[in-house]
Amino acid sequence: MKRLLTVLAVLVMVGVIGGGAVQYYRATTSDDVAAPPPPPPLESSAPAAPAQPDWCPRVEFIAAPGTWESSPEDDPLNPQANPNSFMLSITNPLREAYDPADVKVWTLPYTAQFKNINAQQEMSYDESRDEGTLRLVNELKFMGENCPQTKFVLSGFSQGAVIVGDVADLIGAGAGPVPAASVAGVAIVADGRRETGVGQNPGVPVDGVGAEIALLPVNSLIQAIVPGATMRGPRTNGFGELADRTFQICAPNDTICDAPYNISNGFDRALDLIQSDGVHAMYANNPNVIPGTTANAWVVDWAHRVIGAQ
Incomplete structure (x- = not known):
């Protein structure tokens, strides 16, 4: 009898302990008990890409025509001011x-004139260049602010090359309307501020410099021939961060971009600026600028490669 009571007591104890364990298990797994907080998300080392509206292009190709090849009223998306414009090719x-x-192809609409002794009624070179520069900067600034992922490809000829080169020089120095990282490439043809060794030369070597550099020492002298055309010398920054992807194309003996350093005949050099220079007007079919091709064909092929890489 005593043994039976002992066994019953043990069974009761086991039941109590087991019941308590079940209650504890239910309590600890109840929906009323909050689950532990999830671990914090891992922070990415790369910043998120800025938002890009649907209307923004992947790439914008900007072209700046030369003197007498544009108009401030021209349609930048369908330019028709001068059907013979080199940049149209x-x-x-x-x-x-x-x-x-x-790919947005945008052509700079500006006055593109060059006041001289034979065309006193035209806008001066300084005014025309400043107008073109402001319009180019405004286009880049607008697109850069609204389309932060869009990449830019810049090109220009003659006066347009000076404008594009000046803006590229500021961008490369971190002082332009868009960051240097947004510019995929620059190609300028017949730049009046060209320097040997500044930027990349895809063509035959030329020994001279841009007319604005060659004529800087006689700037006051040439005002009688081309009033309001300030010769500013070389650019300040050598294209900065853009130097490795800025291409300078210049035909040998084109006095706009390949002027001799010797300015003893400064009057004649000033006249070169306003005369119809055969070499300067023949970039579309001159085989002696870039071996095996022409300047415009080279820029088109180069643009396709740059655009395709974006």
Whole structure:
């Protein structure tokens, strides 16, 4: 009898302990008990890409025509001010090759004149260049602020090359309307501020310099021939961060970009600025600028490669 009572007591104890364990298990797994907080998300070392509206192009190709090849009223998306404009031989093939929603081809509309002794009624070079520069900066600033992921490809000829080169020089120094990282490439043809060894030369070597550099020492003298055309000398920054992707194309003996350093005949050099220089006008079919091709064909092929890499 005593043994039976002992066994019963043990069974009761086991039941009590087991019941308590079940209650504890239920309590600890109840929905009323808060789950432990999830671990914090891992922080990415790369910042998120800025938002890009749907209307923004992947790439914008900007072209700046030369003197007498543009107009401030021209349509930048369908320029017709001068059907013989050298830059049209570059922009037309690009417009045909790409969906405008993907690659925007924009041509700088500006006065593009050059007041001189034979054309006193025209806008001065300084005023025309400043107008073009402001319009180019405004386009870049607008697109850069609204389309932060869009990449830019810049090109220009003659006065347009000076404008594009000046803006590229500021961008490369971190003082432009868009960061240098947003500019995929620059190609300028017949730049009046060209220096040997500044930027990249894809063509034959030339020994001279841009007219604005060659004529700087006689700037006051040439005002009688080209009033309001300030010769400013070389650019300050050598294109900075953009130097490795800025291409300078210049035909040998083009006195706009390949002027001799010797300015003993400064009066004649000033006259070169306003005369119809055969070499300066022949970039579309001159085979002696870039071996195996022409300047405009080279820029088109180069633009396709740069655009395709973005």
